[in-house]
Structure formats: structure tokens, C-alpha cells
Amino acid sequence: MMAEAADPAELARAGRFAEAVAAYEARYAEAERHFGPVHPITLTAGNDVGFGYVLAGQPARAIGILTRTLAAQRQVSGEKHRATITVMVNLAMALLNTSEAATAVKHLEVAIDLEREISGENDPRTLTTESNLAEAYLAANRIADGTRVHERVFHVRQRILGPDHRDTLTSAHNLGHAYEAGQNYPRAIEIYETTLAACDRVLGPDHVDTLSTRNNLAASYEMAGRITEAIALHERTLTDRRRVLGDAHIHTLNSANNLFVAYCTAERYTEAIALLEHTHAVCVRSLPSDHPTRQQIQQNLDMVRPR
Structure with a gap:
């Protein structure tokens, strides 16, 4: 039986990223000892280690681990498998934290096609991957593409989940970011103000998503020249x-x-x-x-x- 250890996901949520990575590494080493290097449990643990390094701000280490894990996962499970797609998306997110946005886009475009084939156009997992693709487009300076995809995800989630669902609010926040990237500050401010009011009401003023939306609204105020409001926020x-x-x-x-x-x-x-x-x-x-x-x-x- 594998030993109990600190939950790395809890450590990561608390912002204790170095400890989270150490815990993920320990879990991976133990899985490799028990099951071997290409067992599904070991590959899942390898994916978790890579994701931990993304959170810890060490994308180069994440890219190395996730590239190896993706190659092994493809060999074991095939391209059209949920675990393969998960590693592919995490590798793309690591690449986004370097200067490799164009490569991240390529991985995510493959991942979104697979998600649509496996899960359907409007499945929650498809929409999450699509949101990641939109962020990659923005990072690659493909602002129109990023805005278009964020708009689609927002409208689908609003229709299916309702305007106050947490995923819909996340999409609204992402759409504000897209308008901000396109220097459409009045539209970004409008989206952020509406989303912040909803987050305050639905999630509460201290929720991490509420605080993130308030932070981005302040940034939009600043870029729009409303510096006094920006500083206060x-x-x-x-x-x-x-x-x-x-x-x-x-x-x-x-x-x-x-x-x-x-x-x-x-x-x-x-x-x-x-x-x-x-x-x-x-x-x-x-x-x-x-x-x-x-x-x-x-x-x-x-x-x-x-x-």
C-alpha cells in the first residue's frame, strides 16, 4: 500500500507551490517504484508533477516532464484518450509561460478537435479546453481569434448553465481579458464591472475569482487612464x-x-x-x-x- 502524504493539490491551493511540487515528486517516485514507469498511475503522477511545476513558475522543468509523459501516454493509451488530452493541455499551459505561445496553440488545437470528437461541442471539458485555446491565441497575439473563441464559450455557458454559474462568470472574466488585450478598454471595463457585481453576489467578496476580477478591473481602469479609481481598487x-x-x-x-x-x-x-x-x-x-x-x-x- 502506498503511504499517506500531504495532499499536493491542497498545498497548491494554499499557494505553497514548492511544497506542492515536492509532494507531487514524492507521489510520482512512489508510483514508479510500485507500478513501473509506464503504468497509467505513474503517468498520471508524472502529469501532476509537470502541472505542479507550471503552478510553481518553473515552466522549463514542466515542459521537459510533460513532453516525456505525453510521449509515453500516447504509446500506452493512444491519441484519443482522456489522459492523453489532459497531458497535452498541461504541456500547452507550460509552453504559454515561455515564449512558445505558437507551439501551445498547436497542441491546444489538436486537443480541442479530440475533445469535440470524444465529448461533444458543448461538453464542459471541451469548453474548458477551448478557453485555454483562446488564452493561447491571445498570448500569440492572435487577438481576434482569442476574442472570438472566448465570446463563443461565454455565450454557450450562459445559455446552458445560466448567467450566475461559476463557469459562466469565469468565461465573462476571460472575455474581459480578451477585450483588454485588444485595447478595447471601455468594453473590458463594462464586462469586468458586470462580472464583479455578479461574483460579489454569487461567490462572495473574498472568493478567489472575485478578487481576480477586481484585480483585472483595476488594471483596465489604469490602462484607460482612470488612475485614481485603479489605485483605490x-x-x-x-x-x-x-x-x-x-x-x-x-x-x-x-x-x-x-x-x-x-x-x-x-x-x-x-x-x-x-x-x-x-x-x-x-x-x-x-x-x-x-x-x-x-x-x-x-x-x-x-x-x-x-x-
């Missing part, structure tokens, strides 16, 4: 994320960085530097040196700190 989001998620959670660190940028835009440099110095200290304690968020905060701090 970024400050509230940072305060709430610190309270709900903790100071070291990746979402909290990103909120702090976003507020720093807004302070700089408003030429409030003393507050900006103090905020980022605190945030950098948290990053040093909680993130590896090659984590992209830590590197971004270090670069921003080097740029504004008096020499």
Missing part, C-alpha cells in the same frame, strides 16, 4: 488578498506589483518603493530565485530604488 484587492490568501501567495505578490506600477504612474514614488521593498523581501523568503514573479519584482525594484 488595487489597494483594496491587495488588502483583501493579504487577509484571505496570505502575504506570500502568488496572487498577493502580483497584486502588490500591480499597485506598485499604479503608484509609479501617479508619481507616488515613495509609496511605490516602500511597497516593493516589502514585497521583494517576501519573494526572497517564499519563491525560488528563478521564479518569474520574483524576477519581475526584482527588476522593478532595481529600476526605481535610489542608487
